[in-house]
Amino acid sequence: MDLIDQLSPSCIFTFDFPENDKQVASPSPQLFITRQSSLAIEPFSKNGIQKRLHVVVKNQPFLIQLTATSNVIEGHPVDFNRFPVEAKLLYDCDDMKEVGFVKSKPMEYKCNVNEKGDQVTVELRVKVLTSQLEDSHFRIKFAAINPTTKTAIESISAISESIKVVSKPEQVKKKKPLPDLNQPIRRETSTMCLWTHWQESRAPACSNKKLCSEL
Secondary structure (H helix, E strand, C coil): CCHHHCCCCCCCEEEECCHHHCCCCCCCCCEEEEEEEECEEEEEEECCEEEEEEEEECCCCEEEEEEECCCEECCEECCCCCCCEEEEEEECCCCCCECCCCCCCCEEEEEEECCCCCEEEEEEEECCCHHHHCCCCEEEEEEEECCCCCCEEEEEEEECCEEEEECCHHHCCCCCCCCCCCCCEEECCCHHHHHHHHHHHHHHHHCCCCEEECC
16 A cells, blocks of 8 residues: 555545646656645635645644656666655745744655655655744745755755644634645545554565655
């Protein structure tokens, strides 16, 4: 079973990006987000444009899956074990400024690369609340890292859809959201035991897969 399908109780919605819209707001044709999980998805309007807002719980894990479209990265075969992916938490604003911090980083993450090396599932935990930062929404930028220079490869990057962080699951609106017409939203079932199953399955599955922690 795919990691993205083994969600915690705090992530019961999975958004599958359609084939003709796999990459949303990414400057790179070589990396796209295929799936993004969350507790709920709410519609909202920004600059007159209807968008989806993914709701997650502070310090609770959610998953984003990325896939490479190119067979080569800087002259080498695509392999996210060789070119690890980093993630940065950004404000959802025009300049997409990175969320700063003094002591504690605002987000933790780790990556699980598939056997082919062309797909990575990122487990993330955001440690700041939307309400703490003037009701700001967030987005997450992913980029492959050059193993020699240790710098991000901007041509291989992707940006998530908008995210709102709440302190408790109970804060999510009870009414089921309608994010967009004709967009595939899957609601997971039996969510109370999925996180346990994921944790049990990760140990053997990850022992032979490279995990990349935040830099």
